[in-house]
Amino acid sequence: MAEVVLMKGNEAIAESAIRSGCLYYFGYPITPQTEIAAYMAKTMPKRGGVFLQAESEIAAINMVYGVAGSGKRVMTSSSSPGVSLKQEGISYLAGSELPALIVNVQRGGPGLGGIQPSQSDYFQATKGGGHGDYHMIVLAPSSVQEMADLTSKAFDLADKYRMPAMLLADGTIGQMMEPVVLPEGKPNLIDKPWAANGTLMKRKHNIINSLNLDTPDLERQNFERYKKYAVVEENEVMYEDYMMEDAEVCIVAFGIAARVAKNAIAAARKEGIKAGLIRPITLWPFPKKPIAAAAEKPELKGFISVELSMGQMIEDVKLASSMKKPVELVNRAGGMIPTPDEVLTAIRKMAGGDK
Amino acid sequence: MIVFQKPHALTDKEFHYCPGCTHGIIHRLVAEALDKLEIEGTAIGIAPVGCAVMAYDYFACDMFEAAHGRAPAVATGIKRANPDRIVFTYQGDGDLASIGMAETVHAATRNENITIIFVNNAIYGMTGGQMAPTSLPGQVTQTSPYGRDVNLVGYPIRVCEMLATLDGPEYIERVAVNSVANVRKAGKAIEKAFRNQVEGKGFSLIEIVSACPTNWGMTPQKALQWIDEKMIPYYPLGVYKDRSAAKEAK
Numbered sequence: 155m156a157e158v159v160l161m162k163g164n165e166a167i168a169e170s171a172i173r174s175g176c177l178y179y180f181g182y183p184i185t186p187q188t189e190i191a192a193y194m195a196k197t198m199p200k201r202g203g204v205f206l207q208a209e210s211e212i213a214a215i216n217m218v219y220g221v222a223g224s225g226k227r228v229m230t231s232s233s234s235p236g237v238s239l240k241q242e243g244i245s246y247l248a249g250s251e252l253p254a255l256i257v258n259v260q261r262g263g264p265g266l267g268g269i270q271p272s273q274s275d276y277f278q279a280t281k282g283g284g285h286g287d288y289h290m291i292v293l294a295p296s297s298v299q300e301m302a303d304l305t306s307k308a309f310d311l312a313d314k315y316r317m318p319a320m321l322l323a324d325g326t327i328g329q330m331m332e333p334v335v336l337p338e339g340k341p342n343l344i345d346k347p348w349a350a351n352g353t354l355m356k357r358k359h360n361i362i363n364s365l366n367l368d369t370p371d372l373e374r375q376n377f378e379r380y381k382k383y384a385v386v387e388e389n390e391v392m393y394e395d396y397m398m399e400d401a402e403v404c405i406v407a408f409g410i411a412a413r414v415a416k417n418a419i420a421a422a423r424k425e426g427i428k429a430g431l432i433r434p435i436t437l438w439p440f441p442k443k444p445i446a447a448a449a450e451k452p453e454l455k456g457f458i459s460v461e462l463s464m465g466q467m468i469e470d471v472k473l474a475s476s477m478k479k480p481v482e483l484v485n486r487a488g489g490m491i492p493t494p495d496e497v498l499t500a501i502r503k504m505a506g507g508d509k
Numbered sequence: 510m511i512v513f514q515k516p517h518a519l520t521d522k523e524f525h526y527c528p529g530c531t532h533g534i535i536h537r538l539v540a541e542a543l544d545k546l547e548i549e550g551t552a553i554g555i556a557p558v559g560c561a562v563m564a565y566d567y568f569a570c571d572m573f574e575a576a577h578g579r580a581p582a583v584a585t586g587i588k589r590a591n592p593d594r595i596v597f598t599y600q601g602d603g604d605l606a607s608i609g610m611a612e613t614v615h616a617a618t619r620n621e622n623i624t625i626i627f628v629n630n631a632i633y634g635m636t637g638g639q640m641a642p643t644s645l646p647g648q649v650t651q652t653s654p655y656g657r658d659v660n661l662v663g664y665p666i667r668v669c670e671m672l673a674t675l676d677g678p679e680y681i682e683r684v685a686v687n688s689v690a691n692v693r694k695a696g697k698a699i700e701k702a703f704r705n706q707v708e709g710k711g712f713s714l715i716e717i718v719s720a721c722p723t724n725w726g727m728t729p730q731k732a733l734q735w736i737d738e739k740m741i742p743y744y745p746l747g748v749y750k751d752r753s754a755a756k757e758a759k
Contacts (some may be wrong), residue, residue, distance in 0.1 A: 177590075178590050180586065197726055204589045204590065206585070208582065208615075209611050209612070209614075209615035210611060211612075212582070212612075212613065213579070213582040213585075213612050213615065214578065214582075215583035216546065216575065216576060216579035216583050216587035216612070217582050217583070217585050217589070218586060218588025219573075219575070219576075219579075219582075219583050219585040219586065220555075220573065220582070220583040220584060220587040220588075220590070221571050221587065221589070222586075223587070224586075224587050224590055224591050224594075226552070226590050226591075228586070228590070243576065244581070245577075246576050249575075265552065284592075350553055350554060350571035350572060350573055351551050351553065351569060351571065352550055352551045352552065352570070352591070352594050353549070353551035353569075353571055354550040354551065354569055355549065356550075359520075359568070359569055359570055359571050359572060360571050360572075361571070361573070361574070362572070362573040362574065363563045363565055363572075363573070364574065365562060365573040365574050366562070386741045393688075424669060476737065488757055491676040495583065497618070
């Protein structure tokens with residue numbers, strides 16, 4: 155039996171990353187994710203790895219670019235304002251087709267905002283964030299266990315598709331403690347013949363680059379990249395289907411919002427209202443198919459997007475459902491978390507709408 | 510008997526640089542150092558944003574192209590993860606001393622064991638001749654059309670002098686490439702900067718006072734003269750820091 159340990163979400167990310175073969179961490183202090191840097195600072199030197207506190211978020215992501223281009227697993231972590239600073243580097247990672255993990259333990263914004271949990275970086279994470287046409291793989295943990303599991307998964311997916319991956323967590327899951335089973339065994343490291351790690355005079359030079367002044371060729375590269383994204387969308391969607399078999403109300407929620415939603419669903423079911431949940435685990439690629447399928451069910455009255463933002467994911471719910479059923483929003487913002495009662499009220503309203 | 514040939518560490522790709530531009534000389538000096546120290550196979554270079562943006566096509570070693578000003582951070586990542594490799598950046602004055610100043614200063618103060626080739630031609634070349642952090646007082650550029658007014662936009666930054674105040678860096682030297690004698694000295698300085706890295710001594714930066722005849726609006730000959738008459742008086746050549754030599758002297 156694997157050992158169960160009690161850990162903070164942020165620490166679970168750090169330990170899981172190291173066990174996943176990531177021996178290089180570059181970061182800059184920012185609440186509420188600093189435990190990741192602190193864990194790395196303490197642990198990396200003992201495990202033969204590198205922890206370096208960079209002079210800025212910008213420097214940190216460019217250090218990540220260097221390590222990723224040399225073919226090694228690498229990560230950085232930050233929280234919302236810091237992740238904005240990393241966007242330039244993330245665009246370069248995407249343009250140069252480099253795998254790396256960026257963790258965003260979100261806090262309320264915009265601007266300096268606050269330090270309480272938020273999901274208001276959904277657009278930034280899933281729609282590109284930086285300049286140019288690109289995507290990251292975006293994974294949204296909703297427990298400390300998933301902080302560990304999805305960290306490992308993110309490295310594997312990033313390597314497999316040569317693209318940056320983001321773990322989009324929030325301050326609640328980052329700070330909470332839960333029992334967790336950490337990854338065991340050998341990490342899934344693959345050969346990277348494209349890496350710029352020295353020719354050793356045995357091959358032509360490798361170049362890590364996103365510049366292409368040949369306009370038709372740059373267009374071709376963009377189309378090629380989107381062919382790859384289509385494969386990711388086809389093969390890598392992850393979501394949890396919770397009590398959806400007979401649901402008349404479908405909540406869509408991720409991260410901490412999904413846990414609130416589950417409490418509301420339990421309360422609704424006690425009242426005889428058949429509520430269910432589709433919990434996206436990958437936010438990009440977004441689980442369009444299950445939402446589209448739910449929208450087709452005659453018994454389904456509508457969707458409720460529960461978010462810690464002013465309503466960002468709801469746009470994807472509307473697109474995926476083709477608006478075949480009403481899509482409502484239950485949201486809190488700026489660091490506030492919706493209560494199960496707020497969600498329950500919305501469920502009752504939607505369920506009773508036809509009565 | 511062969512008396513001169515293209516260094517092995519340069520590819521056969523034709524340079525895109527303007528007539529009279531000194532990037533070609535500096536590329537050759539860097540490649541000669543890689544050849545002489547037999548480090549082409551372990552070298553990883555980082556091109557900047559600026560005129561040398563396509564240096565990745567010219568050096569035969571593995572190469573990166575970095576975001577504007579970020580080369581020292583990229584180099585830090587590469588070197589920390591690959592300590593047995595020889596990592597160098599090749600940057601201009603806008604890249605290194607304006608948008609990338611934080612990365613430059615912090616790589617220096619950490620004494621990252623890397624080599625920085627800093628080309629100072631007092632102007633933004635690739636974008637067509639705008640004022641640089643190193644443009645001279647009174648210098649006319651596209652964005653200082655009445656001459657650099659130090660009361661409005663401040664004074665040029667002397668990078669070597671500034672970095673030499675830090676305890677971190679191993680070696681800081683300013684050279685020029687406007688005469689045969691200066692080119693030879695520049696070659697020696699660049700070689701030393703790479704040797705320092707091979708020997709694990711730490712951060713070495715060579716500033717090379719360079720010509721940009723196109724954007725200075727001068728003939729190549731006049732541009733080389735201008736280096737002597739205007740640039741070098743503001744940017745004196747010499748060794749600004751040599752930690753190992755200072756230790757030995759004690």
